[in-house]
Amino acid sequence: MFMGVRTGIIDAYGNYEDVLRDIRRFTSLAHGSDVLTKALLGNYALLDRGRPLEDLRHSIFRTALSRNSRCPLCERAQVCALDHFLPKNHFPEYSILADNLVPVCERCNRLKGDECDRVDGLLMFHAYFDEFPDTEILLAEIDVDSTVSIRYSLHRSDEIDDITFGRVEKQFKILGLFDFYQMEAVAELTDQIDLYDETYASLGDSGLRSTLSALARGAERASVNHWKAALYRALSRNEEFCSGGYRQLLASPMN
Ligand SMILES: [Zn+2]
Structure with a gap:
């Protein structure tokens, strides 16, 4: 039982990029009521309270500041917040996944909010996985x-x-x-x-x-x-x- 749940959690995190590519059909794993859901949410609650998540946050900020402190969404302001690319309200299982935490500025963080359109499947650009077009637009x-x-x-x-x-x-x-x-x-x-x-x-x-x-x-x-x-x-x-x-x-x- 435990190993099955553990595998499920690892799969949930490992499939993150696939979820980004097919967001239209994806429903949050944590919206069900099975053992995996409880484990995913428990995992989040556990890490959100303790130091591990703080260390992760600091590490992401340190890396961002050492490379380029500009917000990847507006390319103007300095990063000061971590955006949950897939919003925490819709996808709590990814709220502790480093790949889902993107340093952004306060303005972009506020305006993006819970944006995650699963109707037409058009997500915004993910700073880690997507290349913004390099032709003049x-x-x-x-x-x-x-x-x-x-x-x-x-x-x-x-x-x-x-x-x-x-x-x-x-x-x-x-x-x-x-x-x-x-x-x-x-x-x-x-x-x-x-x-x-x-x-x-x-x-x-x-x-x-x-x-x-x-x-x-x-x-x-x-x-x-x-x-x-x-x-x-x-x-x-x-x-x-x-x-x-x-x-x-x-x-x-x-x-
Ligand atoms: Zn910004």
């Missing part, structure tokens, strides 16, 4: 008029299948990333007006374009779809911005 649109306005949008390339693009759209929607990146971009550019001014004064519009292209390449090292990469790519291609229009950053409001 995040675009920034720049409009220079009496102000500088920035709009982010997603554009599907032929190389991306429907499911992957659907997951990207879902992630952006749930985390409100278009508005979030727009606000971050405004703050980023406002901080850099002096740099643009000095570059334009000494090197002209081609110098400013080169500087913006270099900033885009730097951001692309993190990801071709990093919000800064999309922003600087768009700015470097914008004639008005590079030929002095950047000064409209001083006009307000920007949106």
Whole structure:
């Protein structure tokens, strides 16, 4: 009996990645009332109270901070919480599994919440198991008029299948990333007006374009779809911005 339960628990944890791939048909193992369910929930209660889970949490944080402390969901804020990728409320059996605990920022943790769509099967991107598309799909649109306005949008390339693009759209929607990146971009550019001014004064519009292209390449090292990469790519291609229009950053409001 005991060995059977032990095997069941090990299988439940070992099948985690398969569950991610087929979430539509998966029902939490811990929703039943059999011996395995009790063991899984007991396991959680036991570890959630004691030091083992604390050690696990600290270890995950230490690893995240030693590599890259940015939140993998928004690529902006510092990690400060552990997200249960499969929510604890729906899948308590995975709440102590290290693979299911992903360091994220406070904002993303709050917005993601219990998100786990088992109707259309579209999960958000899992930082450990999924690769975000590496072709350009995040675009920034720049409009220079009496102000500088920035709009982010997603554009599907032929190389991306429907499911992957659907997951990207879902992630952006749930985390409100278009508005979030727009606000971050405004703050980023406002901080850099002096740099643009000095570059334009000494090197002209081609110098400013080169500087913006270099900033885009730097951001692309993190990801071709990093919000800064999309922003600087768009700015470097914008004639008005590079030929002095950047000064409209001083006009307000920007949106
Ligand atoms: Zn975040």
